[in-house]
Amino acid sequence: MPSFDVVSEINKPELANALHQANKELSTRFDFKGTDARVESNEQSLTVFADNEFQVKQAVDVLCLKLAARGIDLACLEYRPIEEIGGGKARQILLLREGINSDLGRKLVKQIKDQKLKVQTAIQGDQLRVTGKKRDDLQAVIAFLKQADAGIPLQFNNFRD
Template sequence: MPSFDVVSEIDKPELSNALHQANKELGTRFDFKGTDARVELSESTMTVFADNEFQVKQAVEVLCLKLAARGIDLACLDYQRIEEIGGGKAKQIILLKEGINSDLGRKLVKQIKDKKLKVQTAIQGDQLRITGKKRDDLQTVIAFLREADAGIPLQFNNFRD
């Protein structure tokens, strides 16, 4: 039976490339000369550092342009408020949203079932497995999920016939 997985992932190599490009641009831009503007990446967060709140906003804009150019959907970013960290410095933490949590998974399963398509949906950890007898039904589900507002970017992979 044909099946596919619905996931929400961030391409880690592209993310690190975009981060590197943003840091490079922050180091060469005239309005950031002599400042300590930079972006750091940890497991599931990015932290933007700069000298003041305005420069943090500008650095986040540069970062977003680089992420978009590398094909990373900006809907997977969750911006926290800008904090003063002393010494006239400021930072902003940006959380990376990955995976489909159980509440969103249940909501998507309910929406698919309400469409009355002949497919089975199973929540498997942080992804959904959609199985059906006809390839056309699966393609209808993919089209429906692209239209639905899940709040996070969804990818469809592991399509098996």
Template sequence: MPSFDIVSEIDMHEVTNAVDQANRELGNRWDFKNVDANIDKDDKGITVSAEQEFQLEQLLEILRMAFAKRNIDSRALSEDGESKAGKLVKQHLTLKQGIETDMAKKIVKMIKDAKMKVQASIQGDKVRVTGKKRDDLQAVMAMLREADLDIPLQFNNFRD
């Protein structure tokens, strides 16, 4: 029986490249000359820091543009909240990987409500969809691409 997996993954190497690219652009911008602003990546996520609130917003926009250039979906970033440390304003962004249980249940419910001849099951941080026809599976993929979900989805492990 044909099947595929619905996952939400991001390539960490591309994230590192996007952060490096954003830092290079930060160094070239004239409005950030002599300003203590930085974009750092660590194991937990990305930390953006600047002296002013509006500079922080500009840094986030630079980072999102770098993500777009690297074909990384910016919905993979979730903002944790701002903190003021000394003269700097910091924003920590976490990178969302995997499909959480609530979102997986929502995806399975969407597939079942569509009344397609497929079965969806939650397997850890991914959702496996199986069906008798390849066309049914491709219809599920199209439906999920059209859906307005707040996480980026990829379809892999397609088996015939």
């Protein structure tokens, strides 16, 4: 029986490349000369450091341009407020949203069922599995999910006949 998975993932190598490019641009830009503007990453978030709130906003703009150029959807970022840290410095934390949480999964399952297509949808951890007898029904679900606003970027993997 044909099936596919609906997932929300971030391409980690492209993310690393975008961070490297953003840091390189921040170190060479004239308006950031002599500052400690940089972007650091850990497993679930990105942290933008700069000397003041304005420079943090500028650094986030540079980062967003680099992410978009590398094909990473900016909807996967959750922006936290800019914080003042000691020594006249500021930072902003950007959370990376990956996976389909259970609330969003239930919402997507309901929307798919409302389309009256002959498919079955199951939540499997942080992804959805959609199965059906006809390939055309599965393609209709993909088309529907592409135009639906899920709030996070969705990818479609493991299409099997």
